[in-house]
Every structure is written in structure tokens, then in C-alpha cells.
Amino acid sequence: MEIEKAIDALSALAQRSRLEVFRLLVRRGPQGMPAGEIAEALVVPANTMSAHLAILSQAGLVRGERRGRSVIYSVDFGGMNEVMTFLMKDCCQGHPELCGAGRQAADCAPARQKRRA
Amino acid sequence: MEIEKAIDALSALAQRSRLEVFRLLVRRGPQGMPAGEIAEALVVPANTMSAHLAILSQAGLVRGERRGRSVIYSVDFGGMNEVMTFLMKDCCQGHPELCGAGRQAADCAPARQKRRA
DNA sequence: TCCATATTTCCAGAAATATTGAAATATGGA
DNA sequence: TCCATATTTCAATATTTCTGGAAATATGGA
Numbered sequence: 001m002e003i004e005k006a007i008d009a010l011s012a013l014a015q016r017s018r019l020e021v022f023r024l025l026v027r028r029g030p031q032g033m034p035a036g037e038i039a040e041a042l043v044v045p046a047n048t049m050s051a052h053l054a055i056l057s058q059a060g061l062v063r064g065e066r067r068g069r070s071v072i073y074s075v076d077f078g079g080m081n082e083v084m085t086f087l088m089k090d091c092c093q094g095h096p097e098l099c100g101a102g103r104q105a106a107d108c109a110p111a112r113q114k115r116r117a
Numbered sequence: 118m119e120i121e122k123a124i125d126a127l128s129a130l131a132q133r134s135r136l137e138v139f140r141l142l143v144r145r146g147p148q149g150m151p152a153g154e155i156a157e158a159l160v161v162p163a164n165t166m167s168a169h170l171a172i173l174s175q176a177g178l179v180r181g182e183r184r185g186r187s188v189i190y191s192v193d194f195g196g197m198n199e200v201m202t203f204l205m206k207d208c209c210q211g212h213p214e215l216c217g218a219g220r221q222a223a224d225c226a227p228a229r230q231k232r233r234a
Numbered sequence: 235t236c237c238a239t240a241t242t243t244c245c246a247g248a249a250a251t252a253t254t255g256a257a258a259t260a261t262g263g264a
Numbered sequence: 265t266c267c268a269t270a271t272t273t274c275a276a277t278a279t280t281t282c283t284g285g286a287a288a289t290a291t292g293g294a
Contacts, residue, residue, distance in 0.1 A: 003133065003136060003137070006136060007131055007132070007133060007136060010127055010130045010131035010136070011131040011251090013127045013131075013204070014124055014127035014128040014130075014131040015124070015251085015252080016120065016124060017252095019120060019123060019124060019127070020120070022204070023204070023206075026204070026205060026206070026207070026208045026209075027207050027208065027209075027210060028209075028210070029208060029209030029210055029212065029215050029216060030209070030215055030216065034270085034271095035270075035271060035272095036269090036270060036271075039271095044253095045253085045254065045255090046270080046271065046272090047253090047254065047255085047256095047271080047272070047273085048252080048253060048254065049271095050271060050272050050273085051252080051253080051254095051272085051273090052252095053271095053272095054272080054273095066260085066261085066271095068261065068262070068270090069260075069261050069262065069268095069269055069270045069271085070261095070269095070270060070271085071270080071271065071272095075208075075216070077216040077217065080204070080205070084201055087130070087139070087140070087143070087197070088143060088197070089140075089143075090143070090144050091143045091144065091146060091192075092143075092144075092145075092146030092147070093144060093145065093146055095146065098146050098147055099146060099147065099192070099194040100194065128281090132281085132282080134282095151240085151241095152240075152241060152242090153239090153240060153241075156241095161283095162283080162284055162285090163240080163241065163242090164241080164242070164243085164283090164284065164285080164286095165282080165283055165284060166241095167241060167242050167243085168242085168243090168282085168283080168284095169282095170241095170242095171242080171243095183241095183290085183291085185240090185291065185292070186238095186239060186240045186241085186290075186291050186292065187239095187240065187241085187291095188240080188241065188242095
């Protein structure tokens with residue numbers, strides 16, 4: 001992954017409405033959610049939400065698929081994964097044990113969180 | 118972690134110089150690097166870099182410790198971890214197997230990356 | 235104390251981003 | 265075709281962020 005792509009993804013997430021959308025879709029999982037419902041759920045005008053969804057989509061973090069009159073958005077877990085990998089790549093000069101890496105982060109856990117830092 | 122804190126962290130990383138600093142410090146590991154060397158390495162004026170380091174620091178992603186005349190900056194891996202956890206929390210309505218989660222992302226691997234998405 | 239080095243703070247102009255009303259486009263059904 | 269619904273695009277304004285010169289602060293040594 002090139003740095004420009006990573007910046008796009010991080011910028012996309014660095015805004016309240018978009019971060020909320022992303023997390024909402026993470027919780028939703030593969031089934032996704034239509035644009036209109038998303039806008040309604042987060043109390044944001046449809047056109048504003050459309051702009052936000054376009055940014056997340058362009059960044060490779062979500063995908064939209066038209067189904068009838070609606071467009072169903074869902075998280076692109078692969079894209080998200082690439083970003084996380086990019087951030088932590090080659091840590092500690094090749095000695096990841098120095099920062100306690102291994103299988104930290106991205107637990108994607110049901111409700112309760114493990115190992116609160 | 119509250120959403121405001123996550124936005125701070127993501128905003129901090131969503132800028133070229135800061136993302137480069139962060140990755141540089143990730144590679145460095147716990148030994149860190151003085152502010153001046155960082156500025157020099159990335160070819161950015163010292164005062165501009167200072168502003169960037171302050172933002173990363175405020176976001177809980179790096180820490181600065183004064184040593185003599187220098188201030189040594191290093192990554193706060195705990196802070197980074199909190200952000201990643203926040204992003205993927207409660208995915209797929211409690212069925213993380215639906216998105217292939219488990220121990221993905223944040224590999225922090227030496228040079229080669231696993232499972233290129 | 236005085237000086238050199240290292241870093242940060244202050245400030246202001248330039249650039250990028252967010253927001254939304256209005257208009258345009260896409261789809262399905264009568 | 266005409267209409268209602270769903271979403272996106274356009275355009276303009278408001279807000280935030282980035283950047284670096286100049287000045288201030290901090291530290292160590294003579």
C-alpha cells in the first residue's frame with residue numbers, strides 16, 4: 001500500500017460523521033445498510049451523507065452496491081486491514097516483541113473488549 | 118475510548134508528514150529519536166515538525182521525553198492499539214467470523230507482510 | 235553570567251475540507 | 265410516459281488545518 005492511499009483512508013475516518021458511519025457499518029457486517037437509512041440513523045441530510053459515503057468509498061473503506069432504488073453500503077474489511085497493516089509494518093527494526101505486538105489490535109470482539117490498555 | 122479521542126488520533130495520522138513521522142518511529146521502536154533528527158530526516162523545518170509532533174503527542178500516538186537538550190520521541194503502542202480496537206469493535210453484530218476477523222491487521226511484521234489482501 | 239544548541243510558541247496568510255440548498259440522475263411501478 | 269422514491273452532483277459559503285518566519289524558552293558548558 002502506498003502512503004497516499006493510507007492518507008486517504010485515515011482522512012476519511014478522521015471526521016465525526018464518517019467515523020460514525022464506518023463504525024455503524026462495522027457493527028452491521030456484510031449485510032450492509034442503504035444510504036437513506038444511514039443518513040436517517042445519524043441525523044444528517046441525505047446529500048451530506050452521500051458526500052461522506054463517497055469519500056469513504058473512494059478511500060476503499062466501504063463499498064456501495066445498488067439494489068433496486070437503494071444503494072447498500074457495507075464495510076470493506078480488506079481495505080481496512082491494509083491500512084492497519086501499513087501503519088504497523090516493520091515495527092521495532094524487525095523485533096516486534098519489543099512493543100508487545102503479535103495479535104493485538106483489531107480484535108473485532110463481540111461487545112466486551114479484551115485487554116483494555 | 119470515546120469517539121473524540123479516536124478522531125484526534127485519526128486526524129493526527131491523516132497528514133503526510135505526520136504519517137511519515139509515525140511510521141519512522143514505528144520502525145525505530147522503543148529507542149525513539151530526537152525531534153531535530155526527525156525534522157532533518159523528513160526535510161521539514163524544526164518548528165513545523167514541532168507542531169506535528171505536538172499533534173501526534175496530544176493524540177496519544179507518540180510520547181516525548183526530554184534528555185539533555187533533546188526531546189526523544191517514540192511511538193505509544195498502547196495508544197495506537199486503542200484506536201485500532203475502537204475501529205473494529207463489535208463487528209458483524211457479534212459474529213466476527215463473518216468478516217474473517219480474529220488476528221488480522223497490526224501484524225507489525227519484520228519486512229515482509231503476511232496475507233496481502 | 236554568557237553563549238551555543240535544541241525545541242517550542244506565536245502569528246498570519248494559504249490551502250484544504252465540511253456543509254447544504256437546489257438541481258440532476260437513477261430506478262420501479264402504474 | 266408520468267410519477268414517486270432514492271441517491272448523487274453542483275456550487276457557494278463557512279470552517280478548519282497547514283506552514284514557516286520570528287521570537288521565546290530550555291539546557292548544558294565555559
